[in-house]
Structure formats: structure tokens, C-alpha cells
Amino acid sequence: MPSHLPSRRDILKCSAAAGLSALPLGAFAQAAWPTKPVRLVVPFAPGGSSEIVARAVAAEMGKTLGQNVFVENKPGAAGNIAMQEVASSTDEHTIILGHIGTLAVNPYIFPKLPYDPGRDFAPITLVSKVPSLYVVHPDLPVKNIKDFVAYAKSKPGQVNYGSAGNGSAGHLAMEYLKMVSQTFMLHVPYRGTGPMLTDLMAGRLQAASVGAPALLSFIKAGKLRCIGTGTTQRLPQLPEVPTVAEQGFPGFEMTQWYGLLAPKKWPAANLAKLEAEAVKATRGALVKDKLAQETALAVGNSSAEFAQFIAAEQKRWKQVIARAQIKPEGLG
Template sequence: MTVPTLNRRHLLGAGATLATTALWPRLGAAQAAWPSKAVRFVVPFAPGGSSEIVARATAAELTKLLGQSVFVDNKPGGAGNVAMQEVARIDDQHTLILGHIGTLAVNPYIFDKLPYDPNKDFKPISLLAKVPSLYVVRPDLGVKDLKEFVAMARAKPGALSYGSAGNGSAGHLAMEYLKMASNTFILHVPYRGTGPQLTDLMGGRLDAAAVGAPAVLQFIKTGKLRCIATGTPQRLPQLPDVPTVAEQGFPGFEMTQWYGLLAPSNFAPAHAEKLAAAAAKAVKEPAALKSLEADAAQAVGSTPADFARFIQLEQQRWKPVIARAKIKPD
């Protein structure tokens, strides 16, 4: 039998194979070691409100699951654009950001030019939670549900008014979405924040509003406001007798504020996979669920692919609403 001769090429090839094989355990260990230091979780809004609750509940559980501190860093300004621009350009593998309906699905259509690209500059990790929007009216308006409210608005175009926390706010979008779906005209009165608009609504100077559940549940329960519909796909446990908008003649209608976890586009795929699994588990942990449910927020915890599809659908939902209402930032 002839024994093959090992020439220089064979030896080099064998050496390269051995070297690569020897390197595999170290590469795997390096990937598994992420995160190797504290993780910064940027929130593009001021402290307080649902964004803070979702971010801190998630960060606390991620700290346990990832074995490194995950700390929340609030960086408000420019409707979230300031923080989004910073994180889009960062390159350290240890900075994440809280994505939001505003920064991902609304800002692209209300600002003439954004300092970031919501679809190219970020890697979707997981949809964390949704916060229901509630449609409320002053109790003495004379309507008991959404059907009666829409009938009144159609009978008196422009006679009814609604308040919002400002142009481009979630409440503004929610009511304009309802107006588009119901083919009604209701006068918009923008305020500088949720508090002032609720004061005028309960004082009888406004007729209606769409507000995140945490801000109005207490007033609904005490009878200071009447909830005529929820923007959620299903009825809320906190308001089991209040039907959804979809139930009252508008199939497929959904209006919720939502929050998700994003990483810069250069985030390593292996890190993204590990983080997504941890995030989906984090929001379902008992302590996180307790924090979220206290704020009427609904935990989700999706895969990166599902979150990416969700963002695309939300952009498709809000583009025509914003164009029809000609919404511009304050």
C-alpha cells in the first residue's frame, strides 16, 4: 500500500484546521460571556410614567438573568429623538434602548427629517409590554358607550371636543385614529401634558379624551369619568364591563401604547439571541408582572422576528392616520 506524501500545502491546511478547531471553544466562551460588564438601558423619556415602569421592571429581572447589572438611564428630549440618535451611533455592545410607538411608528411621519432611521439603525430584540388606551368622556355628556358617542359626533360635526397631552401625543393619535375609523369630526384641543387636559375634562370644559389606563383608572372607578371603550383587542380585567372599540362596530381596531427592547444595528447576533430569550422571560417573572399589572400594562415578551413584524405593522397603521390629521410636532 502506498503511503501519501505530506507536502507543505497539506501541512499548512492541517495546521489551519487544528488552529481553528482549537479556537472554537474560546469563541464560544467569549460569546457566552456576554455581557462582560454593566448594561446601560436608555429610556428616551423623562422619569415617571409607563416607560419608567416597563424599563425598570425589565432591567431588574435582566440583571438576575444575565448576571450583570442592567441600569436605566433616562435621556429625554426631542420626542425621544435625542436618545435614539445617540444609541443609533454607539458601538460598545452594552447599550440598549427602550423602543416606543412614538419613536418607531410615529416620529418617522411627523418630523420632516429624523436624526436616525428606525428600521436600519436598530435591531429589534423583544416587544416587552403594551399599555391600554381608554376612551373616556365627561359623565354628563349623555352617552353611555362608543356607539352613542359616534352617533352624537356624526349628528353634530365639530360640536364635540377632545383634549390631548399635545400634538403627536398618544392621546392625539388615538382620537384621530378613532375619527378616521368612524368618519367623524371632533375638535382637537392640545394641552401641555395629561394632567391639565384631565382637569378640564372633569371640569366639563372638554367632552372626551383617549388616555393611557394608568392615568385614568382611578377617575373611572370613582365616577369622575366614564369609559366608553378600550383600545385593546380584548376587554381589560380592570374594566370587564367596558367593551372594546372593535366590539362596538370597528373590527380590527387596536390602540395601545407599546414598549420594546432595541439594540444598535451592529449588535452581535449571538448577543441578540441571548438577550431576546432573557427579555421574553424577564417580563413574565412574578415581580415584573406585579409591577406591570399595577400600571395596567400587559406583558408580552416576543421574539426579535415578531417584534420586527409588529413595528412594520404599526408604521403601516399610523402613516395614514398622521397624513389625514396633518399632525406635526409642537
């Protein structure tokens, strides 16, 4: 064979190169995802359990994703503003911390949502379950749930409680207690847990139910009194505080939960990578230890398991919302 003729190997090399050059640039971009820092949106004001959970998992994910993961709080409209923004985002680097309120409550209290939990979002992993605690201002003359219920019944409509907003986990928790105890209390919604706790500790509110991570330091400092836990068993961090179930309401359970979601329109490969890294981070010792210090349980399940969990929670809270007649602000 003349030396100037191309060999079979040369022809194959040229064909391979031509094939690669014909690939769209997006193929390389997807393979390299993420190409810039990932924004984790928290749909509530700073100072609550959601921010603690988000920062714990974001810090660990940033170590293995190849890009930093930064947390951005975006409160408003019971989380609807942030959910809508992330659902319509197109940068493929914006994810959100889903929550009992935005995923299992808002679909049943708002006549029309600017997002659809099932259609617009891909569940990634359930990051954490957080025990709900029932607390009062220390000046309130009650030591436990029994005292509190008796006090509220003696002053119908005069006891007020705060929450992070209409349809928030704290709102649900207190309405759930009102329902089982047949008491009447006034609800004062805030734009986030932080500002609500400020007013509670200042005595402008009398009671609230909040996730344990945001409360423990205030309880230990004597700024708030914990009168009951929403867990099925007493918490090791508060062994002297009985559960609500122990105090005359058998079967009572109330926990908040948080999980990661991404826009469903993302490429499957990017969703799979995000899931793998999120699960790895959530199951890691550092996140588990960090959340345990705050009385939160790290989960880290698969996207399919998280989807099933969301469906079960929607079914449960749809019934509670209907019975308690919870409506968003302005529609009640």
C-alpha cells in the same frame, strides 16, 4: 529523551498560552458583557405606560444579566431625541424602549428623522401590548363613546383632547376615533403623559386616550371617566366599560406596544445575550403578573418576530397617518 528537553505537552501548553495572549482584550470584554450597569432609556416623560413597562422588565433583567438595569426618562421631540442618542451611543450598555410612535409613526410624520428604525436599531423583543382607553374629565356630560361623539359634533372645534405629543399613541388613538366618527376636535400636545393627565384631571382638557396602566388608578378613584376601550373585548378590570367597536364602530382596535431595542452595531454575541435575558424576564411570572395588574399583556417574542411585527405596524399606521394628515408640531 533528555529530561531538560520540553515534552509535547509542555509545547502545547506554551502554544495555547501564546494564542490566548495574542487575543485582543476586546474578546474578553465581550465574553463578560455587561461589564457595568445597563441604561434603559425611555423616550417619554415619567408617569406614562412606558415607564411602568420599562421598570417591570428592567428589574427582572437585572437579576440575571449580572448587572443592574436602570431606567432613565429622556423626553422630547416625540421620542426622537432619545432614539438619536441611543443610536449613536458607543458604550454598548445603553438600550431603549421602542414604541409604536418612535418605530411605526415618526418615520411617516417627520420629513427627516435623526435615526433610522431599521438601519440603526436591532429589535430585541416585544415586551408588552397595552390597551388604549378613552377617558374624559368627570364633569363632561357624557357616559360613553356614543355620547362623546354626539357632544363633539354638537360643539365642532370646541372640544379639546390632550396627548403625550404629536404622533404619540394617544394622538393616533384620538385621530383614529375622529376619523371613524367624522368628528372635529382640537389636539393639545404635551411633553409626556404625566403632565397631560395633570391638566386633564384639573379640567383644563376634556378628553384623552392613554394606555391602561397609567389610567386605572385614576379611573377607580373617580378622577377620570372611562367611556370606551380600544380592545376587541371588554377588559376584566373594567367589565362595565364597552369597547369602541361595541358602540357603533365595528372592527375598531387601538393598542399601544413597547419593545426593547439596542444599537445595531453591537457585537452579535451581546445582542444575543440581551435577547435571551429580556425574553426570559418578560415571560417570567413576576413581569406577567406586574403588567397584568396594570391591564398590560406581556409578550416576550424573538427578535425576528419583533422585527416582523414592527414592519406590519409601519404598514398599518402609514395609511392612518396619511388619511388623518398627522404632522409634527411646527409643520402642521
